[in-house]
C-alpha cells in the first residue's frame with residue numbers, strides 16, 4: 001500500500017515538473033534581443049498603436065550594437081545603469097564613413113509650428129534626420145517627442161534649459177541638465193537618447209573635465225561641420241546658399257557632412273528652405289543618415 005502511494009507521488013511530481021516546464025514561456029529562456037522593444041513598464045501612456053520605430057536599444061548588454069544606420073536609445077538612465085551595476089561608458093566602434101553622407105540635424109525644439117512641418121517634409125522625401133531637443137520644450141510638447149520617435153528619426157539631448165550661464169558653471173551642472181532632460185524624455189518614450197549636443201557648441205564652453213565626465217557617463221557629444229546660419233534672421237534663399245557653399249568648399253567632409261539647423265520657435269525660414277536643401281543633397285547623390293554611435297566626429 002505504502003509502496004503504491006510512494007510510486008504515485010513520484011509520478012505526480014514528475015508530471016508536475018513536466019507541466020511547469022511545458023507551460024513556461026519560451027521567452028524566459030531566450031537571450032535578450034537588442035532589437036526587441038523594451039519591456040519595462042510604461043510611466044506614461046505608451047506609444048499609439050501602429051508600427052513601432054525601427055531603432056536599436058541599449059539594454060543590459062550595453063555594447064552589442066553594431067555599426068548601423070538606425071537611431072539608438074537606451075532603456076536605462078545613467079542613474080538606473082549605476083544602480084544595476086551596468087556599464088555606463090560606451091566602447092568605441094568603427095565609425096561609418098560613406099562616400100557622400102549627410103546628417104540633417106535640428107536643434108532647440110520640439111516646436112508646435114515648425115516641428116510638424118519638418119516631419120512632414122522628411123516623410124515626403126522618405127528620409128530620416130536627428131532632433132536635439134531641449135527639456136523645457138520636451139515637457140511642453142510630449143506628443144511631438146512621440147511623433148519624432150515613432151517616425152524613426154533620432155532624438156538627441158540638448159540639455160534641460162539651454163541657458164549658458166547655468167549650464168556651463170561646471171561639468172556637474174552640465175551633466176545634471178542632461179540627466180534631467182533624459183528623465184523627461186524617458187517618461188514619454190520609456191527610452192532615452194545616448195547622443196547629446198552642447199548648446200552653442202563645446203568650444204569656449206567645455207574644459208577637458210567636461211569631456212571626461214561625458215565619456216564616463218556614456219554620452220556621445222555631437223558637433224556639426226556645416227551651419228545653415230539659421231540662428232540669424234537670414235531668409236530661406238540665404239540659408240540654402242550658405243549650405244551649398246560650405247558643402248562645396250569642404251569636400252573632405254562629404255563622408256560625414258553634419259548640418260546644423262533649428263526647428264525651435266521662430267525658425268520658419270528653415271522650414272521654407274528645407275525642401276530645396278534636401279533636393280540639393282539628393283541631386284548630389286548624398287545618403288541621408290541619422291546620428292548614432294557610428295557617426296564620425298564632425299571635425
Ligand SMILES: [Zn+2]
Pocket residue numbers: 107108158162199200
Ligand atoms: Zn541650441
